[in-house]
Amino acid sequence: MAAKSLNQQIFRLTGGLVLLSTIAILVNVWFSTVEHAEQQLETNLQIAESVFKQIFRNREEQLYNSVDILTSDFGFKAAVASDDEATIESALLNHGRRVEADLMAQLSLQGSVISTTNSSLNVGEPFPYQNLIEQTNQRGGVSTIMMLNDQLYQAILLVVETPRPHGITLIGFNVDNRLLERLKGITQLDVTISVEQSNDISYSVSTLQPAIKEQALKQTNADLSWLDVLLFSDALYISKRFLYVDNDNNQIWVTLSENVTRLYGEFNRLQLKISVIAGLLLILTLMFGAMLAKKLSTPLYGLSRYARKISAGDYDQLIEVDSKTKEIDALSNAFVAMQANIKERQSEIVFQATHDLLTGIFNRYKIAKILDAKFKENTEFMVIGANIHGFRGVNDIFGYQSGDRCLQAIAARFEQLDGKCARLSGGEFLWLPDKELNGDMLRVIQRKIEMPIIVDDVVMNIKIALGVLHCPQDCDNSESVFKRINICLDEARVTPDLIVTYAEEFEKNYIRRLAIISELKKALASKHSELSISYQPKLNLHTNQVDHAEALIRWNSERLGFVPPDEFIAIAEQAGLINQVTEWVINAVVDDVAIMREQNIPLSVAINLSAKDIVDPHLLTYVTDKLKEFNLAADCLSFEITESDIVSEPTKAIVELQRFRDAGFSLAIDDFGTGYSSLTYLKSLPVTELKIDKSFVLKLNEQNSDQQIVQTILQLAKSFNLSVVAEGVEDNASLTLLRDWGCKWAQGYYICKPAPLVQLINWYTDNLATDWMK
Missing domain, CATH: 3.20.20.450 (EAL domain)
Structure with a gap:
């Protein structure tokens, strides 16, 4: 995964914190508002239902008083008792105008229409709601809402006694938009009254606009939709529906609808203010974050450039970083110390990689590089291998510490000679003289190196075997030098004067020795030796x-x-x-x-x-x-x-x-x-x-x-x-x-x-x- 820059990380941190804080506030405000709105809506709908029922009870009392006055009138009773239709009709008209009734009618105890002031009923025909006739006869009177000829009425049916029951008087008021608008003015809620027959709406009157009526009625007893609220819908309603009257398969349903946009108006404005504040805060945070990131990243980028130079081996550069931050200054000082330490360790590593740690002269790796360089120059030079004859015995007799002192003394004697020298392994050395040496000169050098070595009053007499190669005649690369100098030293160890110059037959002898060693190991390990x-x-x-x-x-x-x-x-x-x-x-x-x-x-x-x-x-x-x-x-x-x-x-x-x-x-x-x-x-x-x-x-x-x-x-x-x-x-x-x-x-x-x-x-x-x- 790709690494992110410091700027990006600071932007993400600061912006993310502000954004998360804003979201947390908005969510908290939203839930609090929704909870408050739900409680307010529930309260408003309950109050509106009570007000609606109270208003209709008041109208019911008004209707009852009006019909009671009429049925208590002696003249009206006499007309009813004598079945004087003209007098009954006149009384109904006069009383209806006086109480502003929209429906006046006189019915027989059997439910036939005797007289009426409304075209919704026809004289001589049976009253549509026979169940109400039965209830009126049983109880002496009934209050209801009924549907007559596509018109909704709140009505009272009362028995006329002369003194015995002799008919039923009906009085009613229209339930129309004017009434609903008055109810809306009182409850601040929209009102819809529906008449349903077999679950189908046959009539409906409402204070809602037709375009939003259907949506409002669907939200009956539903939860709020936060998405609709956030979208600031102007037609967002929640409704409460209850059954008011059930007349012989005609059910009168009342639906009270609350426009929740009004409730959420303050909430929306609060959300907008918070969002604006959060946006401004986010912008300011990112601006200050960018300034801080630049203040931090610029010196860090500078230190990274210095680090790359150090990794490339540049240990002498001057590290200067402009920063007023203590931590950056401390890091810069650490880089300076690191550069010095790496430079020192690099020198030590280079020395250890190219020198023998015991004697301080070149090691096998370094002398190989020198040999390869000489071969590339295509010049003639001499290679002399030296081996301490019986060096293992020196360690066994005098101890390894004295053996190490012996190696150091030998190395020091080679360093005093002209040329380059290296220790290959154990008691084996390699010397590259600056000039060609003859046999007599080699014997003189051999005697100098073989001079007794005194360690803690102990005299060590040693013998040095020398093998000589002439390059590039005898060898053409460093690996062949190491191989053939070993061959020469093997031959030198068995010659009287311990000095030999490479000859081709040495390699044959060397190969035979290797074969003897290999076969002898097998012979010793075999059961049938x-x-x-x-x-x-x-x-x-x-x-x-x-x-x-x-x-x-x-x-x-x-x-x-x-x-x-x-x-x-x-x-x-x-x-x-x-x-x-x-x-x-x-x-x-x-x-x-x-x-x-x-x-x-x-x-x-x-x-x-x-x-x-x-x-x-x-x-x-x-x-x-x-x-x-x-x-x-x-x-x-x-x-x-x-x-x-x-x-x-x-x-x-x-x-x-x-x-x-x-x-x-x-x-x-x-x-x-x-x-x-x-x-x-x-x-x-x-x-x-x-x-x-x-x-x-x-x-x-x-x-x-x-x-x-x-x-x-x-x-x-x-x-x-x-x-x-x-x-x-x-x-x-x-x-x-x-x-x-x-x-x-x-x-x-x-x-x-x-x-x-x-x-x-x-x-x-x-x-x-x-x-x-x-």
């Missing part, structure tokens, strides 16, 4: 018996084919799937160990753990619950941890590894000797074994340097009271050297290749009596 476990036995060189084995996961993918463990394990760690993989291995190994124990094969199986597994506080509970499920002891399993994994988070690793040792599990450092920092923590690590990397064992009988390294490790392990496992044994000579030097376990292809459970059981059974030293 493509994953499997192979076991490589460990020969105890002290007892010449196989009592340990290492569990090695294998994956033959229906879509990807055979995927090497080194490849998909690393990808699982990056994708956050390594914990699921470890749980799958634990489930499979415990199930297999339970089967081997049922067949009296007491092998202790070693399971490899990743860096994320070590710091998982829930892993130990998971392992112990699984063993309890099959009622297996802790010596059924042992765990191997890669040397580099321990070095990455030594403090937390030591705590979690100690929990495994306290639970009764043996722990081994895998690939020992390939790192360079583990010796620092070896004295505090709760491990029971060292596992010599196969790179030192494969040609042990041929390489003197390998022999020296292996002997050194064995001596180091002895000093720390640790057992040693040598992997990669390929010949008997190497096996013999290891036994002679005191190595406890050996594993390799010379002893047995990794095999599934069924093959392992068969091999174990077949080699119980084998002498491995021959």
